[in-house]
Amino acid sequence: MEFNLSPVLAFLALAVVVSHAALSPEQYWNYVLPNTPMPKAVKVLLHPDFMENKGTSVNVGGGGVNVNTGKGKPGGGTSVNVGGKGGGVSVNTGHKGKPVYVNPGGFIYNYAATETQVHDDPNVALFFLEKDMHPRATMTLHFTENTETATFLPRQIAQKIPFSSDKLPEILKKFSVKPGSAEAEIMKNTIKECEQPQIQGEDKYCATSLESMIDFSTSKIGKNAYAISTEVQKQTPEQKYTIAAGVHKMGGDKSVVCHKQNYAYAVFYCHKSETTRAYMVHLEGADGTKAKAVAICHTDTSAWNPKHLAFQVLKVEPGTIPICHFLPQDHIVWIPK
Known part of the structure; x- marks a missing residue:
């Protein structure tokens, strides 16, 4: 089950609120960042056809937007797992009568990991110690596929849609999501995460559009900036990767990291910290698959939740x-x- 919302159809449905002179998200990127290549992670969310079509289905009408999340598929249960992408929630409703489990993602500092997450979350494999990042080192990793196809809304539209816990009933109605459903639980928890106070040393913001993500990021590190994402040559199961020569440190000790959340349209949990280092790491899998992976290293974790996933996995x-x-x-x- 996925939230699939076409920005083109949504734009047509709500075009009356948009000025003819407004820039599209892509035009805004080129205007603010004229010399910054757009990473693949952004292109996918602007142009869903950039990746293989995942069967997006959206019905617009009656003042609302109905997101077809694939109900009625064989198997009898609903399963959503965005933990492998750090999306912030993992939901499994199973068969009728079974409880719903909602676990926060591993990249938000003030959350404690559940025992289930420690054992089952694919993010577990992505954590490591900085001292272990060197050529010829090996790590067992699983870079999961981008299967969440909820795309960016233009800012002019996103700004007119509420994004707060006290407006949840209105939000669910707008997207034709049934209260109490797995989809509603996902949306509720994404908003809740965004409303949590930032920890000491962190400057956080939830961007509900590409334009707002650009504005937040450039306000923190300047407009002379570039954006980058992890890219893997092809999808593979979990396997051993070897770090190749040329681990490259990027941008000093200042960066803004934006984590994709699970929602009816693209929302990113962005945070800036002065105690981070970013690296580009070239990896080669046991089967020959190559990856250019972005690694973020946190030099001060003293304000994190002591039961954060990273501490439980790394035993520090x-x-x-x-x-x-x-x-x-x-x-x-x-x-x-």
């Missing part, structure tokens, strides 16, 4: 040693040039 204490993680393919890091 908060604030003791730099902790790193690779970014999934649909996350973005902004670096000053």
